[in-house]
Amino acid sequence: MAQTSTRLDMTSRASLNLGRPLCFSFRLVFFLQPSASRSALESSFLAPNSFNSYSIPFAFHWFNMPSVSTTLVLFAKLGLVYGQAVLLSAQAEGDRVASKGLQVDPNDPDDANFITQSEIVANIVNECGRTLKGGNIDIGEKTEFALSDGDVTRVQNGTVVDVTFSQRSDEGTGPFTCDLDPSSNALGISGQTPLQVTQGKAADATGNITIQVAMPDSMECIGASTGNICTVRCRNAQNFGGCFAVQQTDVAPNDNTAENIVSAQTLDGINAQVQQNIKDLPASVKVNQESSADAQGVDLAEALLAANPTLVNSPPTELATPSAAPAAGNPGRGRGRQGRQGRQGRQGRGGNQNNRA
Numbered sequence: 001m002a003q004t005s006t007r008l009d010m011t012s013r014a015s016l017n018l019g020r021p022l023c024f025s026f027r028l029v030f031f032l033q034p035s036a037s038r039s040a041l042e043s044s045f046l047a048p049n050s051f052n053s054y055s056i057p058f059a060f061h062w063f064n065m066p067s068v069s070t071t072l073v074l075f076a077k078l079g080l081v082y083g084q085a086v087l088l089s090a091q092a093e094g095d096r097v098a099s100k101g102l103q104v105d106p107n108d109p110d111d112a113n114f115i116t117q118s119e120i121v122a123n124i125v126n127e128c129g130r131t132l133k134g135g136n137i138d139i140g141e142k143t144e145f146a147l148s149d150g151d152v153t154r155v156q157n158g159t160v161v162d163v164t165f166s167q168r169s170d171e172g173t174g175p176f177t178c179d180l181d182p183s184s185n186a187l188g189i190s191g192q193t194p195l196q197v198t199q200g201k202a203a204d205a206t207g208n209i210t211i212q213v214a215m216p217d218s219m220e221c222i223g224a225s226t227g228n229i230c231t232v233r234c235r236n237a238q239n240f241g242g243c244f245a246v247q248q249t250d251v252a253p254n255d256n257t258a259e260n261i262v263s264a265q266t267l268d269g270i271n272a273q274v275q276q277n278i279k280d281l282p283a284s285v286k287v288n289q290e291s292s293a294d295a296q297g298v299d300l301a302e303a304l305l306a307a308n309p310t311l312v313n314s315p316p317t318e319l320a321t322p323s324a325a326p327a328a329g330n331p332g333r334g335r336g337r338q339g340r341q342g343r344q345g346r347q348g349r350g351g352n353q354n355n356r357a
Contacts, residue, residue: 084112085165085172087242088208090232092153092161099153101242102142102231104131106166113137113242115235120189123276127181127188128233128243139185139231143224143245152229156250158217163234164210165241167202174199176241178213178234184223184245185231192233193219220251227253 087101105111115129124130128137146152155161167173176199179192198212213232221230228248235241 084168085174085176085209085236085238085240086112086168087234087244088164088166090153090161090163090213090244090246092155092159092246094159095154097150097153099146099244099246100151101244102128102139102146103134103137104242105133108133109168112168112240114239115233115241115243116239117189126185127192128231129239137243139243140224143184143229143231146245147224147226147229147247152245152247154249155215155230155246156248157215157219159215161213161215161232161246162210163213163232163244164208167207167209172236172238172240173202173209174211174236176211176234176236178211178232180216180219181231181233182219182221182223184221184229186223195232197234215246219248221246221248222254222256225256227256 086104086106088106089098089100091098100106101113104113111131111133113129113131115125115127119125119129120127125136126139128139130136143152153161163176163178165172165176176197178195178197180195181187181192193216195216196214198214200210200212202209211234213234219230221228223229223231224245226247228251230246230248231243232246233241233243
């Protein structure tokens with residue numbers, strides 16, 4: 001298949017990917033960088049991920065007769081370049097191995113991990129949000145990379161993990177809130193376990209800030225190919241932070257194979273997502289047919305924003321305390337599964353078809 005600005009990316013990974021949707025979905029990801037030039041902005045793109053979905057790269061046009069929708073989104077996102085807090089490492093007490101932030105490049109001053117509830121609800125990203133330079137974070141894929149590289153810290157029930165952030169600016173400090181997905185990547189809008197966080201202070205010499213995050217006294221990590229991975233998500237009031245994987249050593253690993261993973265999705269959720277895809281498809285096809293390769297990203301962004309004005313007019317919603325259970329009416333669009341001992345299949349990631357009907 002020839003590569004165009006709309007790509008179908010397939011995965012043959014044998015490991016568990018609980019966030020894999022059953023139907024394709026268009027994702028919009030906004031990129032802004034401090035002191036970025038027009039060419040830099042127009043070259044930003046959403047990196048393809050391993051989900052069976054259509055990922056649509058695009059960038060902002062730099063004030064050349066922009067649409068009202070594009071201008072509103074641009075101004076709404078200008079604040080993203082401030083308040084950055086970038087996750088550097090997460091190391092459990094007594095372990096020599098430290099986890100890294102999923103996907104974010106700590107050596108790139110223009111990169112950061114932005115996690116906002118409105119983008120998760122709107123089906124733009126999953127529960128770990130997006131990085132400014134890489135787009136939506138494919139949690140399943142990035143976790144497998146971390147496992148392969150030996151970059152996953154090991155924990156037990158009640159273990160305290162030192163999590164270090166690069167403060168970057170005065171607004172990149174805490175307080176931070178953190179939560180945990182015991183399935184690694186099956187939860188979306190809600191259902192994560194809130195974690196106890198001891199706030200830290202930035203070191204004068206480095207500008208780094210370290211917080212202590214306590215694992216639950218009774219947890220059961222069951223995610224990824226190893227069957228014992230949890231994902232921890234942390235962020236500050238400006239919605240900057242990051243996600244990292246932890247590997248639980250005091251639990252029998254779950255047997256995550258194709259034979260015991262059961263898809264779970266409601267008919268209403270599927271139908272709602274299909275209707276949104278139908279709504280987005282004509283504009284995407286038109287841009288692919290009529291725009292030049294250099295202009296496709298900008299034209300496609302403006303076309304889809306015009307077709308989905310609520311993405312422009314709805315301000316970001318910051319996460320307060322995560323809910324203890326998934327919200328009703330938001331079934332998720334990934335793959336749920338049956339755990340061992342007859343546990344109920346959990347909801348897939350995203351959890352947002354009913355919000356985009």
